[in-house]
Amino acid sequence: MGHISREEMKNTLRILVATDCHLGYLEKDEIRRHDSFQAFEEICSIAEQKQVDFLLLGGDLFHENKPSRSTLVKAIEILRHHCLNDKPVHFQVVSDQTINFPNTFGHVNYEDPHFNVGLPVFSIHGNHDDPAGVDNLSAVDILSACNLVNYFGKMVLGGSGVGQITICPILIKKGSTSVALYGLGNIRDERLNRMFQTPHAVQWMRPEAQEGCQVTDWFNILVLHQNRVKANPKNAINEHFLPRFLDFIVWGHEHECLVDPLEVPGMGFHITQPGSSVATSLIDGESKPKHVLLLEIKGNQYRPTKIPLTSVRPFEYTEIVLKDESDIDSNDQNSIIEHLDKVVQSLIEKSSKRAVNKSELKLPLVRLKVDYSGFMTINPQRFGQKYVGKVANPQDILIFSKASRKGRSDVKIDDSERLRPEELNQQNIEALVAENNLKMEILPVNDLDVALHNFVNKDDKMAFYSCVQYNLEETRSKISQDADPLKFEEEDLILKVGECLEDRVKERNTHSKKDMAFTSSMQSSKDLGSKSSTAVGSAVSFSDDEDTVKASGSKPTRGRKVSSKAADDTPIKTSTRGRGRGRGRGTSSLKQTTLDASLGFRQSQRSASATATATVRSIADTDVMNSASSGEPRENEVEEINDSSENDDSLLSKGRKRTAPRGRGRGSTQSKRGKKSDNSAVQRTFMGRDDSKDDSDDEDNARKILNKSQPRATRNYGALRKGR
Numbered sequence: 265m266g267h268i269s270r271e272e273m274k275n276t277l278r279i280l281v282a283t284d285c286h287l288g289y290l291e292k293d294e295i296r297r298h299d300s301f302q303a304f305e306e307i308c309s310i311a312e313q314k315q316v317d318f319l320l321l322g323g324d325l326f327h328e329n330k331p332s333r334s335t336l337v338k339a340i341e342i343l344r345h346h347c348l349n350d351k352p353v354h355f356q357v358v359s360d361q362t363i364n365f366p367n368t369f370g371h372v373n374y375e376d377p378h379f380n381v382g383l384p385v386f387s388i389h390g391n392h393d394d395p396a397g398v399d400n401l402s403a404v405d406i407l408s409a410c411n412l413v414n415y416f417g418k419m420v421l422g423g424s425g426v427g428q429i430t431i432c433p434i435l436i437k438k439g440s441t442s443v444a445l446y447g448l449g450n451i452r453d454e455r456l457n458r459m460f461q462t463p464h465a466v467q468w469m470r471p472e473a474q475e476g477c478q479v480t481d482w483f484n485i486l487v488l489h490q491n492r493v494k495a496n497p498k499n500a501i502n503e504h505f506l507p508r509f510l511d512f513i514v515w516g517h518e519h520e521c522l523v524d525p526l527e528v529p530g531m532g533f534h535i536t537q538p539g540s541s542v543a544t545s546l547i548d549g550e551s552k553p554k555h556v557l558l559l560e561i562k563g564n565q566y567r568p569t570k571i572p573l574t575s576v577r578p579f580e581y582t583e584i585v586l587k588d589e590s591d592i593d594s595n596d597q598n599s600i601i602e603h604l605d606k607v608v609q610s611l612i613e614k615s616s617k618r619a620v621n622k623s624e625l626k627l628p629l630v631r632l633k634v635d636y637s638g639f640m641t642i643n644p645q646r647f648g649q650k651y652v653g654k655v656a657n658p659q660d661i662l663i664f665s666k667a668s669r670k671g672r673s674d675v676k677i678d679d680s681e682r683l684r685p686e687e688l689n690q691q692n693i694e695a696l697v698a699e700n701n702l703k704m705e706i707l708p709v710n711d712l713d714v715a716l717h718n719f720v721n722k723d724d725k726m727a728f729y730s731c732v733q734y735n736l737e738e739t740r741s742k743i744s745q746d747a748d749p750l751k752f753e754e755e756d757l758i759l760k761v762g763e764c765l766e767d768r769v770k771e772r773n774t775h776s777k778k779d780m781a782f783t784s785s786m787q788s789s790k791d792l793g794s795k796s797s798t799a800v801g802s803a804v805s806f807s808d809d810e811d812t813v814k815a816s817g818s819k820p821t822r823g824r825k826v827s828s829k830a831a832d833d834t835p836i837k838t839s840t841r842g843r844g845r846g847r848g849r850g851t852s853s854l855k856q857t858t859l860d861a862s863l864g865f866r867q868s869q870r871s872a873s874a875t876a877t878a879t880v881r882s883i884a885d886t887d888v889m890n891s892a893s894s895g896e897p898r899e900n901e902v903e904e905i906n907d908s909s910e911n912d913d914s915l916l917s918k919g920r921k922r923t924a925p926r927g928r929g930r931g932s933t934q935s936k937r938g939k940k941s942d943n944s945a946v947q948r949t950f951m952g953r954d955d956s957k958d959d960s961d962d963e964d965n966a967r968k969i970l971n972k973s974q975p976r977a978t979r980n981y982g983a984l985r986k987g988r
Contacts, residue, residue, distance in 0.1 A: 272562065275439035277355060280311045281557040283322030283489070283516035284540035286392065288335030295627060295656045299577050300327065301338050303541040306575040307556055308346035311383055314558055314571075317355050317438065319383060321413075322516030322538070323390025323450060323489030326403045329722060331393075336406065343385065343412040351382030359435035359471075364416055365408075373411045381411070386434070388417035389449040390489040390516060396722055417447025417487065426455070426462050432469040433484070441562055442481055444471060446510075448488040450517070453499050456490065460505035468507055483561050484509055489516035492537070503528045503535065512536070512559070512566060520549035523557050523570045536568065543579050546631040546657065551581035577656060578618060579629040580611040585667075586639045594639050601642060605650075607632055608661060612654060627656040637667045707735055708769055739764045 285304045290296045311319045326335065353374045362370040374381035387404055389395065395402040395418065408415040416434060421427040429451075433444035446468070451459075459465040473479045491500035492515055506513065512525070513535040521539030528535060538557055543550040554576045558569040584607060586592055586600065593599045608630055615628035630651075641664050648658035655661060711731050718727035742764040 274354070275441050276560055276562045277436065277438045277441050277443055278314065278316040279318060279320050279559040279561070280307070280314065280316045281320045281322070281514055281536065281538055281559055282307050282541060283514070283538045284324040284390070284519060285321070286324055286327040286540060286542050286544055287339050288331050289327040289542055289544055291332065291335060296577065300542045301342065302575045303554070303573055304339075305342050306573055307541060308342060308383070310556060310571055312346055316558070317353070317384075319385045320445075320487065320514065320559075321385065321387035322487050322514050323388050324392045324516065324540075325387055325390070325407075326393040327544070329393060329396055329403070331403050336403070339407065340410060340412065343407065347383040347385060347412055348380055349382035350380055353382070353384060355436050355438040357434060358437050359433065363432050364434045365414060366418065367405070367408055367415070369411075373408075373414055376411055379411050384414060385412065386414045386416060386445070386447075388447045388487055388489060388516075389415070391450040394450050396724075416445075417449040419449060419451065421451070421455075426459050426465050428465050428467070429459065430467045430469060433471070435471055435482075442477060442483065443561060444482045444484045446484065446486040448486065448490075450489040453491045453501065456501060457498050457505075460501070468509075470509070481564070483511050483564055483566070485512045485514065486510050487514040487516070492518050503531060506531070506533070508532050511564070514538070519544065521552050521555055523555045523568075525568050541573060541576065543577070543629060546579070546581070546629060546660065546663075548581050548583075551579045551631075577626045577629055578615040579631075580615050581631045581633075582607065582611060583633040583635070585635040585637075587635075587637060592639070597640060597642060600639060601647065604632065604634070604642075604647065604662065608651065608655075627654065629657050630655045630661050631657075632662050634662055634664050635667055636664050707731065708765070711735060738768065742767070 285300060285307070287300050287304060289300045308319065326339070328335075331339075357364070357372045357375075361372055365371065369376070372384065373379065374384050387407075389402050389404050393403045395405070400420075402418075404413060404415045407413040417431075419429045419431075421429065429448075431446050431448060433446045436443045436445060470479060471477075471482060486506065488501070492503075494500040503513075508531055510533045513533055515535055515537045518537050519540040520537070522537040523539070525534035525536045527533070536557055536559075538555060539552075540550070541554055541556070554573040555570045556573065558571055560567045560569070586594075586603075589603055591599070592603050611630045611632070612628060615630075616625065619625050642662075644662040644664075645659055648655075648661045651658045651661060711734075715727040715731040718724040724730075739761060743760050
């Protein structure tokens with residue numbers, strides 16, 4: 265930057281952009297365990313060398329939702345080494361920082377007087393390091409609590425509908441340059457897709473014009489982490505969903521390096537896709553050279569400079585078709601092996617020639633995709649044994665594929681699709697149910713789908729239990745609202761449960777699929793009710809899908825809008841905390857107005873009548889559940905399941921036995937434990953009764969029903985805290 269004058273430097277904001285660092289990837293592999301950390305170390309070193317104002321990360325800083333202690337320690341060491349120093353910070357954050365950084369401290373890290381932060385780092389979360397659990401925390405929150413990273417773009421979603429989000433920018437000023445930095449952490453693609461098409465679901469806050477700074481003077485940057493291109497348009501975010509006032513988009517999640525900014529026709533903004541800094545999939549898109557982007561902004565103009573990463577392990581990829589090779593005999597396996605050996609050797613030599621640093625030459629990654637149509641295959645592991653010590657992946661050098669009968673040209677998949685190899689064998693619960701023509705009698709299909717993904721991907725041992733508990737509580741609350749214990753008959757109960765499930769499914773289909781909220785912990789109703797709001801985050805990744813469902817013990821609130829007064833008229837004051845080492849304070853008062861980004865409204869027309877009918881027919885006959893307003897113990901009284909944070913087991917209450925209704929062919933209500941019983945067992949589960957006890961505790965059960973706390977409504981989805 266020697267050719268730029270000091271005066272220009274005062275008005276030029278310099279940002280280093282990187283995405284998908286995946287720290288901790290293959291940390292148990294002896295050869296590749298350090299690759300992700302070395303690449304991240306180089307990124308931080310480049311930021312220091314180029315004297316950037318801050319480092320901007322586009323999600324997936326960590327490879328796992330729960331990184332190991334070793335990974336966390338190494339990440340903290342790298343950030344502490346490069347970020348904590350006495351270098352001055354030349355820009356100011358003039359927006360309300362309590363909204364930008366909703367943590368305990370509520371301000372940008374370099375303004376903390378107890379820390380000398382010379383290289384600020386701003387980061388959103390991706391699908392690998394997304395928030396989870398009761399407190400809705402991610403691994404990035406740990407770094408934020410250590411004052412090493414400014415974590416932004418964390419949205420709070422609630423309820424089982426589409427939900428609402430309000431995206432507030434971090435307003436940054438350096439000299440005459442003003443930048444509005446928007447962040448949107450990963451949300452499940454299907455849900456976010458529907459939100460963008462639902463009016464008022466996504467609101468964008470913009471700074472209001474004031475003297476000396478108009479709205480058009482702000483350079484607007486958006487950082488997001490979503491699927492960009494996919495065969496199913498509902499499982500990706502279209503660039504045309506984004507508002508046109510944006511100037512620059514940093515797109516994370518996609519690992520192919522397309523760092524050169526490209527203009528989106530008709531939208532007016534440019535998109536850069538830096539890609540991952542470490543190869544997590546041995547595919548063609550990952551074999552392209554890795555880069556980071558130096559973004560220089562002055563006024564409304566920007567200048568991009570791509571910088572190659574030299575510490576990345578070399579990766580060579582090629583494809584061959586055996587039937588197109590003239591020196592191979594289809595009946596001679598040795599000729600096939602000899603030809604493949606020649607190709608692999610040429611790839612190894614090619615990688616050594618490309619190496620920038622010859623003194624620290626790393627073992628290359630080599631992937632050879634072989635179309636073996638009409639030929640026999642060989643053992644890839646046995647083939648790779650001869651390359652131990654020569655390549656970094658000897659166990660999976662070869663991957664065999666077979667061309668379709670229609671011809672390779674008809675089934676050729678572009679690079680964007682091949683960047684999602686791990687999605688090929690995945691199938692959701694809804695597809696399995698439809699394929700096998702099953703009828704869900706108690707639980708909604710989408711709820712089970714989310715619970716399965718949480719159990720597998722998030723290691724949530726209580727996922728299925730929480731799913732069942734949430735649906736039971738929701739059904740009980742709906743039934744008890746208008747139940748008349750004096751007129752409630754057995755047939756009424758069946759119809760009532762069916763209507764409840766039909767209403768719930770219809771509401772969810774009207775808004776969005778796969779966005780249920782249920783309690784993910786063993787907390788009591790009192791504990792759950794004390795929380796003001798709980799988020800439901802969702803995600804679908806490109807190369808390694810992970811879904812997230814956050815805890816919610818509150819009754820969903822649907823159809824609520826953000827107060828226009830709070831969104832439009834409330835001035836958002838500037839946080840003016842003093843900086844460390846005597847940095848100056850900035851004062852400003854900026855209002856923010858909303859911009860509705862909805863582009864049309866499309867609603868699901870799927871009917872839930874079939875599901876409700878099957879539910880009504882399948883649930884067994886039993887006695888009525890007492891209304892919450894009744895204080896007198898009655899015969900056949902039942903008790904709800906009592907959730908306790910001190911005891912992980914739900915204790916079923918005691919009640920009387922009763923015989924099956926006449927003429928319905930339900931059989932005996934008694935069944936052996938551990939074996940499948942008739943549908944009366946399902947009914948007892950719904951109503952929380954146990955027929956094996958005496959009726960001496962009926963009076964206590966009635967008191968428990970009266971004292972049972974009802975689910976509490978959540979806060980407005982898009983409500984913003986007022987500026988202080």
